[in-house]
Amino acid sequence: MSSRKSLIKIKPNSYKDGEIVKVSFMVMHPMETGMRKDKTTKEIIPAKYVNSVKFEYNGKVITTMNVWESLSTNPVFTTYMKINGEGKFSVTYSDSTGEVHEKSMKIKPKG
Amino acid sequence: MQRRDFFKQLGAVATIAAISPAISFADEAKKPKGPNDLSFKAALDAITGGKGAVESSKVSLKVPEIAENGAVVPVTVEVESPMTDSDYVKAIHILATKNANTRCIDVHLTPANGKAMFATRIKLGDTQDVTAIVALSDGTFLSASQNVKVTIGGCG
Numbered sequence: 480m481s482s483r484k485s486l487i488k489i490k491p492n493s494y495k496d497g498e499i500v501k502v503s504f505m506v507m508h509p510m511e512t513g514m515r516k517d518k519t520t521k522e523i524i525p526a527k528y529v530n531s532v533k534f535e536y537n538g539k540v541i542t543t544m545n546v547w548e549s550l551s552t553n554p555v556f557t558t559y560m561k562i563n564g565e566g567k568f569s570v571t572y573s574d575s576t577g578e579v580h581e582k583s584m585k586i587k588p589k590g
Numbered sequence: 591m592q593r594r595d596f597f598k599q600l601g602a603v604a605t606i607a608a609i610s611p612a613i614s615f616a617d618e619a620k621k622p623k624g625p626n627d628l629s630f631k632a633a634l635d636a637i638t639g640g641k642g643a644v645e646s647s648k649v650s651l652k653v654p655e656i657a658e659n660g661a662v663v664p665v666t667v668e669v670e671s672p673m674t675d676s677d678y679v680k681a682i683h684i685l686a687t688k689n690a691n692t693r694c695i696d697v698h699l700t701p702a703n704g705k706a707m708f709a710t711r712i713k714l715g716d717t718q719d720v721t722a723i724v725a726l727s728d729g730t731f732l733s734a735s736q737n738v739k740v741t742i743g744g745c746g
Binding site for chain 2 (some may be wrong): 481499504510512513514526536539541542543544545546547548549550551552554555556557558559560561563585
């Protein structure tokens, strides 16, 4: 399976235990709606969109998302999260053609 | 004589112009339909179970009033909520009323989020209302909506 470029960002960069931080997840994905036509061949480009995203922190599910085709190309998902000790933050996402990928990041609170 | 011909041609152009909207409507019907064709009312019923949602000032929906590019419209939904185990925001739904599939995204939150906020970017095909429906842990639904003027559509 081809790898897809994705990125997890946590703001602010350094955080303390118990702090509420902004988490955003970006993925390079075409988000094809299935309604667009190829300009040269006049054929409909088949739909291919991210349909589910899951945020997990130390094995506990924080946020789940059901996604449809009307999200922009290279979608961004931003929400907040409460820091609760050291551990791993991971994002699992799948798309309508059956691709499943995972991206993770270490969480290290200071102080 | 030349003048007469000119007026004839002018008349022909005018009739074509009058017919052309009808042609474009026929094209509209031929447009490919997306994988999920869902109207706003059907989506609202599916989310709230037929209960409907109450418009509330607790939900703040931030969308630009005029979107120059319909392909990338930033949307931010924030809900006033303590986000404790007994009282939290269960889900945020973002809907675009005139898109072929009105449902954009469902976000299921938990108290571990700490703050009820969600931001993303959506595609809008035409000038329309963007609605956020918020499900609270006590089973009630709140909503907020705003009209967005789209200069260039983002679908198709």
